[in-house]
Amino acid sequence: MDTSVSRTLFSQRANRLTSSAIREILKITERPEVISFAGGLPSPEGFPIAELRAAFDKVLATQGATALQYGRTEGYTPLREWVAQDLSRPGLDIDPEEVLIVSGSQQALDMLGKLFIDQGSPVLVEAPSYLGALQSFSQFQPEYRAVPTDERGLVPEALDDDLVRDARFIYVLPNFQNPTGLTLDRARRQALVERCARLDLPIIEDDPYGELRYAGDPQPGLLELGRPAGATVIRLGTFSKVLAPGMRLGYVVAPRPIISKLVQIKQATDLHTATVTQMAVHEAVRGGFLREHLPKVRELYRRQCGYMLDALQAHFPSDARWTRPEGGMFIWVTLRPSIDTAQLLQAAIQRNVAFVPGAPFYAGAGAPANTLRLSFVTVPEDRIRAGVRTLGELIGPAPEHA
Amino acid sequence: MDTSVSRTLFSQRANRLTSSAIREILKITERPEVISFAGGLPSPEGFPIAELRAAFDKVLATQGATALQYGRTEGYTPLREWVAQDLSRPGLDIDPEEVLIVSGSQQALDMLGKLFIDQGSPVLVEAPSYLGALQSFSQFQPEYRAVPTDERGLVPEALDDDLVRDARFIYVLPNFQNPTGLTLDRARRQALVERCARLDLPIIEDDPYGELRYAGDPQPGLLELGRPAGATVIRLGTFSKVLAPGMRLGYVVAPRPIISKLVQIKQATDLHTATVTQMAVHEAVRGGFLREHLPKVRELYRRQCGYMLDALQAHFPSDARWTRPEGGMFIWVTLRPSIDTAQLLQAAIQRNVAFVPGAPFYAGAGAPANTLRLSFVTVPEDRIRAGVRTLGELIGPAPEHA
Numbered sequence: 001m002d003t004s005v006s007r008t009l010f011s012q013r014a015n016r017l018t019s020s021a022i023r024e025i026l027k028i029t030e031r032p033e034v035i036s037f038a039g040g041l042p043s044p045e046g047f048p049i050a051e052l053r054a055a056f057d058k059v060l061a062t063q064g065a066t067a068l069q070y071g072r073t074e075g076y077t078p079l080r081e082w083v084a085q086d087l088s089r090p091g092l093d094i095d096p097e098e099v100l101i102v103s104g105s106q107q108a109l110d111m112l113g114k115l116f117i118d119q120g121s122p123v124l125v126e127a128p129s130y131l132g133a134l135q136s137f138s139q140f141q142p143e144y145r146a147v148p149t150d151e152r153g154l155v156p157e158a159l160d161d162d163l164v165r166d167a168r169f170i171y172v173l174p175n176f177q178n179p180t181g182l183t184l185d186r187a188r189r190q191a192l193v194e195r196c197a198r199l200d201l202p203i204i205e206d207d208p209y210g211e212l213r214y215a216g217d218p219q220p221g222l223l224e225l226g227r228p229a230g231a232t233v234i235r236l237g238t239f240s241k242v243l244a245p246g247m248r249l250g251y252v253v254a255p256r257p258i259i260s261k262l263v264q265i266k267q268a269t270d271l272h273t274a275t276v277t278q279m280a281v282h283e284a285v286r287g288g289f290l291r292e293h294l295p296k297v298r299e300l301y302r303r304q305c306g307y308m309l310d311a312l313q314a315h316f317p318s319d320a321r322w323t324r325p326e327g328g329m330f331i332w333v334t335l336r337p338s339i340d341t342a343q344l345l346q347a348a349i350q351r352n353v354a355f356v357p358g359a360p361f362y363a364g365a366g367a368p369a370n371t372l373r374l375s376f377v378t379v380p381e382d383r384i385r386a387g388v389r390t391l392g393e394l395i396g397p398a399p400e401h402a
Numbered sequence: 403m404d405t406s407v408s409r410t411l412f413s414q415r416a417n418r419l420t421s422s423a424i425r426e427i428l429k430i431t432e433r434p435e436v437i438s439f440a441g442g443l444p445s446p447e448g449f450p451i452a453e454l455r456a457a458f459d460k461v462l463a464t465q466g467a468t469a470l471q472y473g474r475t476e477g478y479t480p481l482r483e484w485v486a487q488d489l490s491r492p493g494l495d496i497d498p499e500e501v502l503i504v505s506g507s508q509q510a511l512d513m514l515g516k517l518f519i520d521q522g523s524p525v526l527v528e529a530p531s532y533l534g535a536l537q538s539f540s541q542f543q544p545e546y547r548a549v550p551t552d553e554r555g556l557v558p559e560a561l562d563d564d565l566v567r568d569a570r571f572i573y574v575l576p577n578f579q580n581p582t583g584l585t586l587d588r589a590r591r592q593a594l595v596e597r598c599a600r601l602d603l604p605i606i607e608d609d610p611y612g613e614l615r616y617a618g619d620p621q622p623g624l625l626e627l628g629r630p631a632g633a634t635v636i637r638l639g640t641f642s643k644v645l646a647p648g649m650r651l652g653y654v655v656a657p658r659p660i661i662s663k664l665v666q667i668k669q670a671t672d673l674h675t676a677t678v679t680q681m682a683v684h685e686a687v688r689g690g691f692l693r694e695h696l697p698k699v700r701e702l703y704r705r706q707c708g709y710m711l712d713a714l715q716a717h718f719p720s721d722a723r724w725t726r727p728e729g730g731m732f733i734w735v736t737l738r739p740s741i742d743t744a745q746l747l748q749a750a751i752q753r754n755v756a757f758v759p760g761a762p763f764y765a766g767a768g769a770p771a772n773t774l775r776l777s778f779v780t781v782p783e784d785r786i787r788a789g790v791r792t793l794g795e796l797i798g799p800a801p802e803h804a
Contacts, residue, residue: 009518009570009571009602009604010517010518010663011516011517011518011519011520011523011542011570012520013516013520014516014517014518014663014667017663017666017667041471041472042471044467044470044471047466047467047470047471049462049466049467049470052462052466052470053458053459053462053463053466056455056458056459056462056678057455057458057459060451060454060455060458061455064449064451064454064455065446065449065451066648067648068446068449068451068454068645068646068647068648068649069443069444069446069449069646069647069648070443070642070647070648071648103505103650103672103676104672104673106670106671106672106673107671107672110670110671110672114413114415114416114541115412115413115416116411116412116413116416117413118413118414118415121413132670132673135669135670136670136671138670139516139667139670140413168411168413169411200411202411240472243470244470244471245470245471245472246468246469246470246471246472246473246676246677246678247470247676247677247678248505248672248673248674248675248676248677249676261412261416261419264419265416265419265541267537268508268512268534268537268538268540268541269508269509269512269538269671270505270506270508270509270512270650270672271506271508271534271650272650273650274505274648274649274650274651274676274679275648275649276458276648276649276679277676277678277679
């Protein structure tokens with residue numbers, strides 16, 4: 001190509017884009033010799049391949065012309081109905097019209113950015129928060145405000161008038177948060193929805209991992225607690241972790257006026273989510289398949305988490321701290337303040353071990369340099385042990401008199 | 403729901419959104435008694451259901467874990483290679499790295515809006531142009547500049563310094579344009595790419611229908627003519643019309659610096675396009691299936707177009723003019739200036755016939771009120787004749803001495 005495109009033709013938004021640190025790391029970790037705790041991939045051992053194969057086949061055999069045609073922007077009606085019913089419980093009645101099917105919940109984040117964010121709009125995010133959400137929101141140039149967290153997760157009392165003033169929403173992952181693995185307890189959930197209701201602050205509740213709980217007691221969702229409290233809760237869910245991510249299928253549950261706007265946005269964004277995958281997933285789940293499938297996935301993840309926790313106990317120095325997730329895919333490690341995990345990563349990659357440094361998960365300034373995220377779900381037990389031992393060696397023992 | 407969301411929380415962008423006229427019309431036309439020329443749906447008679455069913459089955463049987471896992475943002479490598487090879491010809495060598503797979507070409511329009519448009523950025527569109535593109539671009543609040551067209555389509559000589567000043571791109575559908583059905587001839591294509599090269603104006607070439615030519619001679623694409631001329635051409639293609647739209651699968655071909663930015667944007671937008679559909683489509687097309695499949699689709703569309711042209715000749719007044727497409731799905735009709743097609747539509751719907759008035763396809767002011775778009779591909783012959791006769795009656799004969 002002789003042609004070059006002048007940067008002056010690109011939008012400001014595009015000129016600010018840079019390749020993400022995690023993306024560059026993941027390229028390195030594709031080498032088979034690397035023990036990677038960096039990924040966010042679910043374990044393919046949990047994919048119900050035979051069931052999905054049968055579902056695609058049945059749909060194409062019996063409703064092929066419908067499955068291959070354009071569909072409604074809102075989503076395939078029976079799948080919306082299934083989602084509504086799956087989320088409804090005593091005291092929480094979800095209507096299918098409150099459900100929008102999206103092309104993975106990442107798309108929901110992009111569309112919510114379009115819906116809520118003008119340049120400079122304040123938005124509230126946990127510190128730290130999901131990197132993919134920050135990337136989506138950043139396209140629309142918000143002003144991030146970090147909500148303080150402690151070892152129990154987000155601190156609702158921090159939401160005061162100053163922090164919330166003019167904010168468009170708060171973005172929260174209440175279950176087994178990415179990246180920390182922390183779960184918000186019931187008292188904090190209740191305090192959060194009540195405060196947001198009083199402050200007229202919409203809550204985006206992102207819950208990709210909620211069905212992957214393998215320890216502790218299930219907590220009511222922010223949607224469930226928020227409605228009676230008068231809070232506006234926008235709940236994001238996905239089939240990526242309970243079935244498989246390669247179909248790119250998720251959903252948004254929200255009050256009708258928000259769904260209505262999101263439908264207009266989705267029409268301009270990609271018309272609708274693929275019909276054939278929506279119909280196949282509906283075919284796979286409609287008979288109650290997840291009731292037998294999910295316990296197997298939870299047991300797999302519980303076992304993998306245990307391998308990692310045991311290895312950390314055995315090989316990490318006594319001054320390191322880490323979270324003990326009740327579900328999901330991630331453990332968050334805090335090392336002594338003198339260690340910069342970005343530098344640690346460089347050394348680790350030399351020895352074929354990878355993880356994600358913690359700093360990119362913080363939206364604003366003041367990110368601590370001594371944290372890291374470990375994903376444990378796709379690595380075999382012996383490689384978890386070997387990789388954690390290598391990291392422990394690189395970190396070194398706690399200084400005496402520390 | 404007791405909650406309501408204040409408009410002040412929405413972005414300016416979202417508050418400007420209104421439901422599209424066409425969308426509202428399409429709701430009405432879902433009633434089976436309506437003869438609808440309003441749709442843009444391809445004919446399901448052209449869907450290779452058995453072949454796609456076999457392709458999904460083979461992919462899930464032999465590569466299930468890969469098909470159901472997250473994939474690269476750029477797209478499934480063998481499918482990128484197939485697209486590159488399919489578009490390459492003597493003098494035009496496309497590299498797979500210049501191909502990005504997208505979730506239908508509507509998504510490409512959304513991402514190109516993100517890439518190029520700041521609030522107030524001038525962008526050039528044909529008058530009239532594809533409504534879905536206008537909806538995508540409008541999310542980013544450009545200043546539209548209409549490029550004049552005549553009965554041969556876009557007029558390249560209209561692209562002067564004033565019209566092009568500070569413009570981010572020109573958006574063109576050179577084959578069987580939506581909505582006019584017009585095809586740009588070779589001389590105009592050459593003039594267009596040379597002018598754009600000289601003016602440093604990127605061209606977005608949207609070609610959803612190019613493979614659906616059933617009359618006249620194929621014309622070289624703007625990508626093919628543009629590269630040697632030094633123009634920056636971004637080519638959009640889709641599997642929606644050659645296979646089926648329900649899989650939401652399209653592609654962008656562009657110089658690497660543009661692909662690289664679009665990959666970053668796509669990562670923030672939906673991570674990647676569904677792996678399973680990409681692999682199934684690759685499985686379906688890789689053996690050369692389209693070479694035998696496309697002639698059948700072209701013949702179907704040619705026949706349908708003929709029914710509509712015959713009916714117009716028989717039933718429309720002598721002062722009506724319409725285009726004679728060499729391919730694609732649409733005929734564009736211009737009625738006498740005294741007729742407002744928005745009003746005509748109201749009357750037509752009372753008699754169970756639908757079409758799309760022409761005005762929404764114009765981005766700026768000055769849209770003529772006496773045009774309309776007719777889609778002919780999904781309506782049986784007898785209903786085409788009946789529907790066109792009804793419209794002819796409503797329009798009425800040409801006034802004497804006209």
